[in-house]
Amino acid sequence: MVPSTWRPARTGASRKEGNGSHPQKPNPRHPTNPGRGSNRNTNHANGERKRWCVHANTETNAGNHPTGSWDEDVCNLVDVELDNQTDPQSTTVRVTGTNRPGLLMSVAQAFQALNLQVVDAMIKTDENGNVADVFRITDAKGRKIEEQDWESIRQQVGAACTASNQSSLPDIYGIAMQSSERLGEGGFIEEMRQGSRDGSQASMDGSFVPMPSTAAALELAAANMADAAARLVAIEREMEQMFAKLRLGDVELDAQVIDSRETARAEAAALLERRMAAMEAALAARRTGKVSVVAEPEGAEGGRFAEGGAIGTGPAAGSGREIILQAFNWESCHEQEGWYNRLVRELESYVSMGFTTMWLPPPTDSVSAQGYLPRDLYCFDSRYGSEGELRNLLKIMREQGIFSVADVVINHRCAHYQSEDGKWNRFGGRLSWDNSVITSDNPQFGGNGGRGSGEDYPAAPNIDHSQERVRNDLKQWLKTLKNVGFDGWRFDFVKGYAGHFTRDYIDATVPLMAFGEFWTACEYTDGVLNYNQNRHRQSIVDWCDATGGTAAAFDFTTKGILQEALGKGECWRLSDDKGQPPGVIGIWPSRAITFLENHDTGSTLQHWPFPTDQLHAGYAYILTHPGTPVVFYDHLHFFGDLRDSIMALLSIRKRKGINARSRVAIRRAVGDVYAASIDDKVCMKVGPGSWSPNDERILFDKYGEVVWEIASSGPGFAVWELTRPSTN
DSSP states (O other): OOOTTSOOOOTTOSSOOSTTOOOOOOOTTSTTOOTTOOEEEEOSTTTOEEEEEEOSSOEEOTTOOOOSOOOTTTOOOEEEEEESSSOSSSEEEEEEEEOOTTHHHHHHHHHHHTTOEEEEEEOOBOTTSEEEEEEEEEOTTSOOOOGGGHHHHHHHHHHHTOOOSSOOOOEETTEEOSSSOOOOSOOOOHHHHHTTTTOOOOOTTSOOOOOTHHHHHHHHHHHHHHHHHHHHHHHHHHHHHHHHHHHHTSSOOOHHHHHHHHHHHHHHHHHHHHHHHHHHHHHHHHHHOSOOBOOOOOSOOTTTTTTTOSSOOSOTTTTSOOOEEEOOOTTGGGOTTOHHHHHHHHHHHHHHHTOOEEEOOOOSOBSSTTSSSBOOTTOOOBTTBOHHHHHHHHHHHHHHTOEEEEEEOOSBOOOSEEOTTSOEEEOOSSSOOOGGGBOTTOGGGTOOSOOOSSOOOTTSOBBOTTSHHHHHHHHHHHHHHHHHTOOEEEESSGGGSOHHHHHHHHHHHOOSOEEEOOOOOOOEETTEEOSOOHHHHHHHHHHHHHTTTOOEEEOHHHHHHHHHHHHHTOGGGGSOTTSSOSSGGGTOGGGEEEOSOOTTTSTTTOSSOOOGGGHHHHHHHHTTSSSEEEEEHHHHHSSTTHHHHHHHHHHHHHHHTOOTTOOEEEEEEETTEEEEEETTTEEEEESSSOOOTTTTTTTHHHHSSOEEEEEEEETTEEEEEEEETTOO
């Protein structure tokens, strides 16, 4: 579970703080900010017991039940109570309310995600479908759970008890998407998970083979879509009748009833979008009809690589065999011994695991403790440690053969002083700039430079990169970072300035690796992730191309699709309309930095979290597929046996030589299972469905009788390696 030494994000905490920052929305995960839900302390031994009521789509005070008509599958009320009095050795968790399919498993997975131990459980369901489940739990060391950590349990159990057809939408840098209200996890398309299990595969050489299951899959998808449309139409008609009666004065306005029907309508619309996406995937699978192999592009395709050429030059993701550890989280700046000192202590273990690269936090003086609002770029004393401690860490890393990547924040810079008119635009330190280097479309900071070449970042003065003197100053600073000991760059918020400026900085400093954070929202309809995300991944590819291919980029497309596919049981999403991986790894894998979580999306910010019960399967995907994978620090230290799965998968990747340009062939992508072979050396599958390379006779046509042996398996995944004939 999350250690008690961790601090939850402050109310309003985000990367958008500092000089001129705008007020932020409250953090819904902060225990002092219950948001739409709330809790009630039962007065036992100074608050030793707490209760929460959790709806499928909202939370309410205990006893404050909405009135009116509610769909059972839309709003199931569940009561969650924790106390430390009932049992002297453990914390008691009571879950009571209306049962739903998979509730028990979901609650158990919630405990597992927090690394909690279930001592025992009493499960009871009456004839009306009401549950009264009692769990006795402890932490990993067999101790009671301290009350300060109950909020984490409440969040996990609450998420487990909710069910929604809507997707998890990102809060990009703390700014929520303007879309439907974000709802809980769940909403499996059970029929599509079962569909096509008995269908024949395409032949292993990629030639077309008729698939008897295609008609059945299309029939199921069409029937599900028609059923979802009928449900939405029924709710729409019901609401039309209700509003007609209100206009005639036949009934009184009941806001709670109206709200409940609006919620039901949003859910029904989301379900229809999900069914339509499933139909789109079924049609795409029918059109493909073969096993497609992803390969690195060899030339420009339709102008896709218009500026830089299909391959490009420069460091990008390094040799292609790099494995990156993001060696910090959002709270690392609060480490008492100093974060750099902690990493020195842990470094040997990262070397033994097989990491080649460590991505470190922003190294300079900053208005925000985390470093993303930099001020004096030449002051390397930060909340992570002193300059001397930083240099010592980088020296030891180099001795151990691990590359170091600095988090480079140059889209914006916070000023030291205010101008005569009270605007923060006077910079101190070695780079004593003024408002002439601030973009003119930054009026809140009195910018007097040229217009910005990208998206505005409103929390701090945006720097005008079109000015040669600014670029020269930043190039010199980057060279200083190399002298301090850094080997490569991770560029923050690169959508704020044109990609060709990034190329200029890379060409001038020749890092060993360079990659950028081009984070935009995926495409959604009615709160549901669209099946086709080609435009989203293309925007990332376009940025890489604008750098001349010298920089790679985080594959946010793969993250968004992967967490939706695994979290919702929709593995058909993991094959695009050409039968290839749907993220950047499907079209330019050597420029794709794959990841599940980072300091923004996860940690204590939780701006777009990966489903915790799917982390094992998520890593099985990115650590066996092309692209350059990143492992998040928290996942090695705070998620129980997830560390063991990651270590086993890292070993397979290294042993079998899987790299950024490896060739992946998708073997199956249906609701409950995704399976692929990589470089004819490894096979893998994620999802609860059954699949085996031996049963499917993968590569039998090439080698005759072969043997695939399990190399690693865990919750929701399995990986096989070819042992006969040897392919090493």
